[in-house]
Amino acid sequence: MGRRDAAVTNATRAQRVDGAGRLLRSLAVGIPLVFLIVVFLYPLASILITGLSGDARPLAAFGDVFAKPSLRGVAWFTLWQAIASTLLTLVLAMPAAYVFARYEFPGRSLLRAAVTIPFVLPTLVVGSAFLAVLGPNGALGIDLSSTIWAILLAHVFYNYAVIVRTVGGLWANLDPRLEEAARILGAGRWTAFRTITLPLLRPAIAAASSIVFLFTFTSFGVILVLGNLEFRTIEVEIWRQTMSFLNLPVAAALSVLQLVAVSLILLAYSRYQERRALEQSLAPASSTSRKPQNAREWWVVGGTLSFTAIFLGTPLAILAERSLRFGGEWSLAAYTSLGDGADSPLFVPATRAIGNSLGFALAAMAIALVVGILASTVIAYKRGAVSTWFDLLLMLPLGTSAVTIGFGFLVAFDSPIDLRTSPILIPLAHSLIAIPFVVRTVVPVMRTIRSRLREAARVLGASPLRAWREVDLPLIARSGLVAAGFAFAISLGEFGATAFLVRPDRPTLPVAIFRLLGRPGELNFGRAMALSTILMVLTAVSIMAIERFRVGDTGEF
Numbered sequence: 001m002g003r004r005d006a007a008v009t010n011a012t013r014a015q016r017v018d019g020a021g022r023l024l025r026s027l028a029v030g031i032p033l034v035f036l037i038v039v040f041l042y043p044l045a046s047i048l049i050t051g052l053s054g055d056a057r058p059l060a061a062f063g064d065v066f067a068k069p070s071l072r073g074v075a076w077f078t079l080w081q082a083i084a085s086t087l088l089t090l091v092l093a094m095p096a097a098y099v100f101a102r103y104e105f106p107g108r109s110l111l112r113a114a115v116t117i118p119f120v121l122p123t124l125v126v127g128s129a130f131l132a133v134l135g136p137n138g139a140l141g142i143d144l145s146s147t148i149w150a151i152l153l154a155h156v157f158y159n160y161a162v163i164v165r166t167v168g169g170l171w172a173n174l175d176p177r178l179e180e181a182a183r184i185l186g187a188g189r190w191t192a193f194r195t196i197t198l199p200l201l202r203p204a205i206a207a208a209s210s211i212v213f214l215f216t217f218t219s220f221g222v223i224l225v226l227g228n229l230e231f232r233t234i235e236v237e238i239w240r241q242t243m244s245f246l247n248l249p250v251a252a253a254l255s256v257l258q259l260v261a262v263s264l265i266l267l268a269y270s271r272y273q274e275r276r277a278l279e280q281s282l283a284p285a286s287s288t289s290r291k292p293q294n295a296r297e298w299w300v301v302g303g304t305l306s307f308t309a310i311f312l313g314t315p316l317a318i319l320a321e322r323s324l325r326f327g328g329e330w331s332l333a334a335y336t337s338l339g340d341g342a343d344s345p346l347f348v349p350a351t352r353a354i355g356n357s358l359g360f361a362l363a364a365m366a367i368a369l370v371v372g373i374l375a376s377t378v379i380a381y382k383r384g385a386v387s388t389w390f391d392l393l394l395m396l397p398l399g400t401s402a403v404t405i406g407f408g409f410l411v412a413f414d415s416p417i418d419l420r421t422s423p424i425l426i427p428l429a430h431s432l433i434a435i436p437f438v439v440r441t442v443v444p445v446m447r448t449i450r451s452r453l454r455e456a457a458r459v460l461g462a463s464p465l466r467a468w469r470e471v472d473l474p475l476i477a478r479s480g481l482v483a484a485g486f487a488f489a490i491s492l493g494e495f496g497a498t499a500f501l502v503r504p505d506r507p508t509l510p511v512a513i514f515r516l517l518g519r520p521g522e523l524n525f526g527r528a529m530a531l532s533t534i535l536m537v538l539t540a541v542s543i544m545a546i547e548r549f550r551v552g553d554t555g556e557f
Helices: 003-051 060-067 069-102 108-120 122-134 148-171 177-184 189-217 221-227 234-241 248-276 295-323 333-337 353-381 385-399 401-412 425-446 449-459 462-495 510-516 523-551
Strands: none
Touching: 003 248, 003 353, 003 385, 003 401, 003 425, 060 069, 060 248, 069 108, 069 148, 069 189, 069 234, 069 248, 108 148, 108 295, 108 401, 108 462, 108 523, 122 148, 122 221, 122 295, 122 462, 122 510, 148 189, 148 221, 148 295, 177 189, 189 248, 189 333, 221 234, 234 353, 234 401, 248 401, 295 523, 333 425, 333 523, 353 385, 353 425, 353 462, 353 510, 353 523, 385 425, 401 425, 425 462, 462 523, 510 523
């Protein structure tokens, strides 16, 4: 009887464990899926249906987009400036990718972290920084605002790190002996690079170029600040048609066209990767880099790092310098006036925007971590079609207009409970953009965890939740901290959706900066520079924390 009772008990326990496992798997799929449906697909569908059904002829809005020369010009400008920005970024950043991949020098890790800071800076801060350098009262004495050159340079500045980290990450793992063998056989440096290294780097170059193209194609903050509405991307035009003209049908049509264009870009990139993917043996990054060995190599390293420091450091340094000058003299007036709400165009003290941004960023980080880690378990452990389609669904918010998402929230969440004035909408919108970064950070680490460890825990009687807590969680903890840093930094700088959702008495830092830049007066400009500097410092702290906890370098950005 004792053995039979023990067998029954064990069988019952096994059934409970299996039942708990199925419940946890259902929650891992269900929570992220419900979140995406409620927070992304429902608002997106609401704004598109509302916009297109508001016209007696819904398809007429698409006809207006193609028929009106001004809207055709916006689409053409969006395309060619993205191509030009991508090519210029490749040309200027490839030398730095080579230097960081192949050479060791003092302060290499710190400098690589510093190179990454501009990428996670809010686009509004980047625009403000270039306005301080190339604006009407710019430090260089050359007014390039409202010109394409300022926009292109700002885009290169913003995306420089994408090339350095993505291309340089793979370059650091390529065996240098392949190129050395070609040199021994008589090939010159350029021939060896073109015939040996470049074909091996093509997947990374394609990946980095697609990211740069995607970010510049959907550029908003940089264009808004530096273009002064003389240059408009589709993203800016969506905002303009909605905010200035209340023309929802055209805004909805533009949103659909942008989403289709981004989807085609991602599809083309996926097909290219399938065709060009090469199986190759990669070497540890520690074995492929070395110290410069002669004067020419020292000149290459020194010259490349000097250009990088000047190009990336000058706008940020001048931004900080302008925040410390008032009336032609060194002064802290811009900073001390941030606490004064009496004469501020923000209606509240500017310091409140700092607290609002930090609070929203913490909430968005928590939401993105919970949903992102649950989604990561599905993608990492469920191989096949489910994993692929789930991953694609999570990436869709990155290709959708943030302006459309923000306005969609206002349309969708007015009933049965009116949440349009609720502050919770802001971190929800921010977390939508942060979740893909959480997934991209956590999934590679999850896939390295051996399934035998979980199986051993279950054999020893651990429930699925305890097995995950005791086995998986400690192993992904460091990547989780990296993901948290990304989510926090992304939330700090989000502007497109926030511009629709934020209340006048609860501005975030990017919204406050934009409002101050739109008001005349030296003090308002100084306040904008001061808030931009504060936002830059907060973002820099986040990225330094990311570098502190980053687990290795896999070549992925």
